[in-house]
Amino acid sequence: MEYSIDIIIPTYKPDATFEKLISRLQRQTVKPQRILVINTEEVLWEQAEFDKSPFVFGTLAGMKMELYHIRKEEFDHGGTRAWAAGKSQAEYLMFMTQDAMPADQYLIERLLTIMTQDPMIGAAYARQLPTADCGIIERYTREFNYGENSLIKTAEDIPQMGIKTFFCSDVCAMYRRNIYLSVGGFVRHTIFNEDMICAGTMIQKGYKVAYAADARVIHSHNYTAMEQFHRNFDLAVSQTDHPEIFQGIASEGEGMRLVKKTAGYLMKKRYYYLLPKLIWQSGWKYLGYRAGKSYRHLPQKLVLKFTSDKSYWEKRI
Known part of the structure; x- marks a missing residue:
């Protein structure tokens, strides 16, 4: 049975990695009907050095390629994706980031496989594997957050799984369009976390969210302690x-469970020298989180200093 799938990818300063992503998407066993790219700042797209011919000709390996440009001040993590979703009539909407690399040719097929197991599954997200240059601590964090076993989450899992019940990542996730629309889609104005907000709404309304461990993308970052604070x-x-x-x-x-598990892993592998770094990074993560929880009581200057997205706050003023 054939299903209609559109892939939506927001971009900002795309490079050769993005070109490689498009190349790998054309080799998938299940291909999308369309790839919609929502690029921030046309001039940066024109300056970028990668093969743009698929977007010039509007087609690649039978897939329709669509490119839309927006200004930086127009971008919103939820609103931009919601706008792009509004341009699709496909049964399934698949969202990716420009630096998420399919690990093999079965990514779309395996996301679709778990989605079609149950019509109540509203979203499914892929497993994220570390990049070759990923640090040891972040590599373990990938393993902690993206295990080897697939699962389907419902509201019944909240007492045991807590906030992880709502976890979903638009680094690579597929949504069933009719359920996505029934819960209102992505929130139109959010600093980020639009994926978890949408997934949480689905869970609360009786739908399910799936984790497809066999659908894999290569994606990780080596954030500094201060970058972790801002995030x-x-x-x-x-x-x-x-x-x-x-x-x-x-x-x-x-978060505390992750710190303890990571510390145990580092000691088991005799990476003792990384324990101070773990404590340092974890401390900044916690401070950032607590500050964000109390942001309404902070002066505007501090909020702008603490955030990683000043443009979001400028829209709120």
Whole structure:
């Protein structure tokens, strides 16, 4: 049975990695009907050095290629993706980031396989594998967050899994369009975390969210401690702004479990020299998270200093 699938990829300063992503998508066993690219700043697209011919000709290996340009001040993690989703009539919407690399030719097929197991599954996200240059601590974090076993999450899992019940990542995730629309789609204005907000809404409304461990993308970052601080500040802001999803579901416990597990792993592997780095990074993560939870009580200057997305706050002023 054939299914209609559109892939949506927001881009900003795309490079050869993005070109490689498009190349790997054309070799998938299941191909999308369309790839919609929402690029921030046309001039940066024109300056980028990669093969743009698929977007010039509008087609690649039977896939329709569509390119849309927006200004930087127009970009919003939720709103931009929601706008792009509104241009699709496909049964399934697949969102990716420009640096998510399919690990093999079965990525789309395996996401689709788990989605079609149950019509109540509203979203499915892929496993994220570390890149070759990924640090040891972040490599273990990938393993912690993206295990080897697939699972399907429902509201019944909240007492045991807590906030991880709502976890979903638009680094690579597929959504069933009719369920996506029934829960209102992505929130139109959010600092980020649009994926978890949408997935959490699905869970609350009785739908299911799947993790497809055999659908794999290569994606990781080596963030500094301060970058972790900024990201966790923004994460906490998104949770604070959406109490209808996150209120009463603490996430600090999950973070503490990650720290303990990582410390145990480092000691087992005799990476003792990395323990101070783990403590340092974890401390900044926690400080960022606590500051974000209390952002409404902070001066505007501090908020702008703590966030990783100043343009988001400029829209709120």
